[in-house]
Amino acid sequence: MNMAPVLHVSGDQPLYQQLYAYIKGEIVSGHIPAGFRLPSIRQMAVLAGVGKITVEAAYQQLVAEGYLISRERSGYFAADIEKWVEAEATGTAPIMPMPKELKKNKGEHLSYRYNFHGSVVDTEHFPYALWRSCIQEALQRYPEDFAFYGDDQGEWELRLELARYLRRARTLICEPEQIIIGTGLQQALSFLSLMTRDTHPVAAVEDPGYADARVVFQHHGFTLAPIPLEEDGLSIEALEKSGARIVYVTPAHQYPHGMVMPASKRLRLLQWAKQTGGLIIENDYDGEFRYNAKPTPSLQGMDQAGTVVYIGNFSKAFSPALRMDYMVLPPMLLRRYLEEFQAYPSPVPRLQQRAMQLFMEKGYWEKHVRKMRTLYQRKHQLLLQAIHTHMPPSVVVLGHSAGLHILLEVDTTLTEAELIGAAAEREVRVYPTSRNWLSSQAPPRPRIIVGFGGMKEADIEEGIRRLALAWFS
Incomplete structure (x- = not known):
């Protein structure tokens, strides 16, 4: 050559x-x-x-x-x-183009000025200086953390602080040994699915309920049993007939309808679990925020038979960007975890865990929760007042006693998609409930999710005014 x-x-x-x-x-x-x-x-x-x-x-x-x-x-x-x-x-050879339907604009849902997202929190009142100081102190106090992976269940000192807080604020019956630190509900449910799929092949879910939870169960091969809601939460009678031995519930603030499960129904649910050898997964995703009374005690705190897995998070009261949650396992599941699942270490960075540990040790956490409860209650009142002022009586507010979102049931000939589209034309973003239904028994009137946690107080009334114009002018 x-x-x-x-x-x-x-x-x-x-x-x-x-x-x-x-x-x-x-x-x-x-x-x-x-x-x-x-x-x-x-x-x-x-x-x-x-x-x-x-x-x-x-x-x-x-x-x-x-x-x-x-x-x-x-x-x-x-x-x-x-x-x-x-x-x-x-670039001399043709490259497969990205299908148009797969393209997504970065931060598209955040581009609306009046964004009533149910999971966005208030950032103006985030304790930036205190959080920064805890991170810096963690770096100085625990330099050896960089040399090791850390405890599989999460840092012991953080779990100790969490156990104290949960016993005091959420009435849990728990010890640090029962807590596992994770990166969000989906990861927690995926982990639970690995531990329970072989013994509990049918999973009952609220219908409507949190769609992402349902998806995790489906990915792990569960047969899903949709359980309809009553005025005070899921139907225990339908649960008993479903054949399921595991149920996912949001008793402190049902998602998305917002009702709070009363003590009488909680006792019936616990009785079902005890009699069937079942397991209850309690997602207490925003249980700190109830506005007409004190925060509702946890279902786990009423459990005497070890049938409840409790899942909580730092997202609603602090920041969803941390991607940090925790599970409290009952003794039965804890035993299996220790025997078979030690190969799954905590995915949360040790520095982040240490910073949260210090944030709790210094009393900042509970002070911050109280502050945010007051703030969100004020926003909640502004939202209800704006709805009363600008919406016609045919719009019904559902689930308005807790959490960071409400539902608007709209008496209209428009579809859910048309309502959301009309709102977008007025620079207002609201969210559907249709994807949260597993069965086809959707309500005759569209129900729209309206969150308020991330809204500026000054924007709430104007956003609702624009929403009313979009739907009724």
């Missing part, structure tokens, strides 16, 4: 880079076949009219990138390179 690369001494690229590019192009195009032995460094220097150092630099770069193979005492050989690799990289 005749190799006589043409290099330009006065070119913009160094000579070794020109030689490198020439040989690379010949290999990728197939002009230099796989296994072909290239001229020695001395021979190539003569062919290219350059010094040996230039050739050696080009060869070494080609070896480093995998285009050449260096064999001791044998020389340099072309590697087996697929032709399309360079073609795609240089």
Whole structure:
């Protein structure tokens, strides 16, 4: 094979880079076949009219990138390179276009000025200075953390603080040994699915209920049993007939309808679990925020038989960006976890756990929760007042005693999608409930989720006014 690369001494690229590019192009195009032995460094220097150092630099770069193979005492050989690799990289071959329906604008849902998202929290009152100080103190106090993975269940000191807080504020019956620190509800449910799928193949879910929870159960192969809601929560009678032995519930603030399960129904639910050997997964996603009375005690705190898994988080009261939650396992599941699931260490960074531990140790956490409860109660009142002022009586407010969202049931001929679209034309973003239904028993009137946690107080009334104009003008 005749190799006589043409290099330009006065070119913009160094000579070794020109030689490198020439040989690379010949290999990728197939002009230099796989296994072909290239001229020695001395021979190539003569062919290219350059010094040996230039050739050696080009060869070494080609070896480093995998285009050449260096064999001791044998020389340099072309590697087996697929032709399309360079073609795609240089754009000379067609690249599969991204389907239009898969494209998504970054932060599209945040582009609305009046964004009534149910999971966005207030950032103006986030304790930035205190949180920063806890991170800095954690770096100074625990430098050895960088050398180890940490406790599989999460840092012991954080679990100790959590257990104290949960016993005091949420009436839980728990010890630090029962707590597992995780990165969100989906991860917690996925982990629980691994531990329960073989013994509890049918999972009951509220209908309507949190769609993402349902998806996790489906991905793990559960048969789902939709349980309809009554005025005070899921139907215990329907649960008893479902054949399920595991149920996912949101008793402190049902999602999305917002009702609070009373003590009498909670006792019936616990009795069902005890009699059937069932398991209750209690998602207390925003239990700190109830506005007409004190926060509702946890279902787990009423459990005497060890049938409840409690899941809480730092998202609503602090920040969803942390992606940090926790599970409290009953003794039965804790035993199985310790025997079979120690290969799943906590995915939450140790520094973040340490910072939260210090934030709780110093009393900042409960002070912050009280502050946010007051703030959200004020926003909640502003929202209800704005609805009363601007919406017609045919709009019914549901689930308005707790949490960071309400439902608006709208008496209209418009569909859910049409209501949301009309709102968007007025720069208002509200959210559907339809995806939360598993069965086809959707209500005759559309119900729209209206969150208020992340809304500025000054924007709440204007957002509702625009919403009323979009729907009724």
